[in-house]
Amino acid sequence: MRVTSYRAGAAGDFAFTEDNAKRAAAAVSHYPEGRQASAVIALLDLAQRQNDGWLPPEAIEYVANYLEMAPIRVYEVASFYSMFYTQPIGKHLVQVCRTTPCWLRGAAGLTDSCRDKLGIGLGETTEDGQFTLIEVECLGACSNAPMVQIGDDYFEDLTPESLTALLDDLKAGKKVAAGSQIGRQSSMPEGAATTLTEVPPREPANTGRAIPGPVPPSGEGA
Numbered sequence: 634m635r636v637t638s639y640r641a642g643a644a645g646d647f648a649f650t651e652d653n654a655k656r657a658a659a660a661v662s663h664y665p666e667g668r669q670a671s672a673v674i675a676l677l678d679l680a681q682r683q684n685d686g687w688l689p690p691e692a693i694e695y696v697a698n699y700l701e702m703a704p705i706r707v708y709e710v711a712s713f714y715s716m717f718y719t720q721p722i723g724k725h726l727v728q729v730c731r732t733t734p735c736w737l738r739g740a741a742g743l744t745d746s747c748r749d750k751l752g753i754g755l756g757e758t759t760e761d762g763q764f765t766l767i768e769v770e771c772l773g774a775c776s777n778a779p780m781v782q783i784g785d786d787y788f789e790d791l792t793p794e795s796l797t798a799l800l801d802d803l804k805a806g807k808k809v810a811a812g813s814q815i816g817r818q819s820s821m822p823e824g825a826a827t828t829l830t831e832v833p834p835r836e837p838a839n840t841g842r843a844i845p846g847p848v849p850p851s852g853e854g855a
């Protein structure tokens with residue numbers, strides 16, 4: 634059974650933990666006096682991480698008070714950036730990149746395998762609150778397409794099968810390895826290097842020849 638209105642429970646009053654209060658103060662200290670609003674994204678991120686990955690109205694108002702901003706201004710930021718969520722999300726937020734490079738390399742198949750495995754559609758959360766599935770635009774790892782972001786980690790060079798296995802492991806509470814799922818380092822070519830396969834030749838040796846000086850004006854030096 635799938636649900637579309639999963640709620641982790643009322644957030645109640647919100648306040649930063651002691652550790653997050655220190656982090657918030659440090660973030661604000663990076664800006665000149667009177668410009669504390671510049672720390673709004675950093676503080677929303679702290680609040681979201683403290684509240685299971687989403688921002689209830691109480692957290693938005695708390696950040697607004699903290700930064701002496703109108704709550705609507707903070708809500709505008711929270712609702713504009715796709716990294717913030719104003720509804721509860723699952724423990725694992727699965728973001729499938731669907732922009733052109735990932736699309737050409739099979740992103741649609743990844744979304745289908747998530748739907749099949751989790752039994753939910755886009756924008757939905759599993760009944761047990763474990764997974765939320767969404768599609769997003771380019772996440773900047775195009776050369777390792779297709780890829781998904783789960784939580785803070787990127788999983789690249791995926792196939793429907795390897796993504797299904799990944800979801801199984803997450804469901805079972807196992808540790809999973811982020812990065813390329815075919816073992817390539819960073820964005821190196823699949824298989825082997827195709828460029829810079831030889832050590833480049835050295836710079837020509839210094840011959841000791843004098844470097845010509847400026848040409849003297851006509852008439853001089855004749």
Ligand code: FES
Binds near residue numbers: 733734735736776778
């Ligand atoms: S298109 Fe998917 S990471 Fe850029």
